[in-house]
Amino acid sequence: xxxxxxxxxxxxxxxxxxxxxxxxxxxxxxxxxxxxxxxxxxxxxxxxxxxxxxxxxxxxxxxxxxxxxxxxxxxxxxxxxxxxxxxxxxxxxxxxxxxxxxxxxxxxxxxxxxxxxxxxxxxxxxxxxxxxxxxxxxxxxxxxxxxxxxxxxxxxxxxxxxxxxxxxxxxxxxxxxxxxxxxxxxxxxxxxxxxxxxxxxxxxxxxxxxxxxxxxxxxxxxxxxxxxxxxxxxxxxxxxxxxxxxxxxxxxxxxxxxxxxxxxxxxxxxxxxxxxxxxxxxxxxxxxxxxxxxxxxxxxxxxxxxxxxxxxxxxxxxxxxxxxxxxxxxxxxxxxxxxxxxxxxxxxxxxxxxxxxxxxxxxxxxxxxxxxxxxxxxxxxxxxxxxxxxxxx
Numbered sequence: 001x002x003x004x005x006x007x008x009x010x011x012x013x014x015x016x017x018x019x020x021x022x023x024x025x026x027x028x029x030x031x032x033x034x035x036x037x038x039x040x041x042x043x044x045x046x047x048x049x050x051x052x053x054x055x056x057x058x059x060x061x062x063x064x065x066x067x068x069x070x071x072x073x074x075x076x077x078x079x080x081x082x083x084x085x086x087x088x089x090x091x092x093x094x095x096x097x098x099x100x101x102x103x104x105x106x107x108x109x110x111x112x113x114x115x116x117x118x119x120x121x122x123x124x125x126x127x128x129x130x131x132x133x134x135x136x137x138x139x140x141x142x143x144x145x146x147x148x149x150x151x152x153x154x155x156x157x158x159x160x161x162x163x164x165x166x167x168x169x170x171x172x173x174x175x176x177x178x179x180x181x182x183x184x185x186x187x188x189x190x191x192x193x194x195x196x197x198x199x200x201x202x203x204x205x206x207x208x209x210x211x212x213x214x215x216x217x218x219x220x221x222x223x224x225x226x227x228x229x230x231x232x233x234x235x236x237x238x239x240x241x242x243x244x245x246x247x248x249x250x251x252x253x254x255x256x257x258x259x260x261x262x263x264x265x266x267x268x269x270x271x272x273x274x275x276x277x278x279x280x281x282x283x284x285x286x287x288x289x290x291x292x293x294x295x296x297x298x299x300x301x302x303x304x305x306x307x308x309x310x311x312x313x314x315x316x317x318x319x320x321x322x323x324x325x326x327x328x329x330x331x332x333x334x335x336x337x338x339x340x341x342x343x344x345x346x347x348x349x350x351x352x353x354x355x356x357x358x359x360x361x362x363x364x365x366x367x368x369x370x371x372x373x374x375x376x377x378x379x380x381x382x383x384x385x386x387x388x389x390x391x392x393x
Contacts, residue, residue: 144202240291266320
């Protein structure tokens, strides 16, 4: 007995001298990838002079950008709002999981997004380029992104300013509502030629996230109004995907298929199921998940799983798949996107360690300039994969 006690004391003393007996650290490969991508985005794209980001890396690359309504615009000294919001979304997710290390970056992103804030027009809202450079258009879908980023920041930081900002964005979006074709908003302030899924889907998610945090009935009612409009006008009930837009001048649906439009509605349907308990919303979420899986998820002749769409669009679909996974526990849909992102990490990275736009690596993009949105969303993809794979307690 004495020998056992002596041995125990010797081991205990060794542990103290050595700094303590440590339990082996659980491997976190996806979270490690997310943090690596964050460092690459922050270091390569940040324009320190303004506290903003470049549209491309390297920043000397200034192509024409085609994601505006009126015409192509050339990339400027800093990015437009949409790609910058991809950084904000990713930082919010990291800050929620690791506030000690990432809350300071969240503060920086708030300062960055406020540079796009325009209070000279009524109601106030966020324009597509920083106001200190020029006055430009205000898009309802851009504002939806800002609102979602702010309500997500509020979820982790509980700063009431962030909640107030999210509510203000909802007010701006609602200022574009009209009853033509049953309601909804257009894409661009002052233009009534279409009512797209991007604007109205993001408004749906924003309203429901506001309800989630505030329990104010008005936001649940708003979320239902947008949701019902989307499902009535843009859902293809044979394919169970969401089409791109209702073209109001022609009175027809624009049947362009983008993953993120269905992704936002899966997010919304899952939330409505959680809030109301109505099985119809869960049924619709499952139908859209299966429909989008059948429509978008492909394999190359070599057996590589991929989703042929912009990486950020796929990221938004991933959000919807993750929300449904947390209800059903079925990994089928999230597995497809994780497998695709796994392959990208191993086979589709350039000389700077940035991910190709094409995750299959079939196109050689080793020296091709990389768009901020394509890279910032990868932080979120790998962080969500870490959550799903149980790397985060």
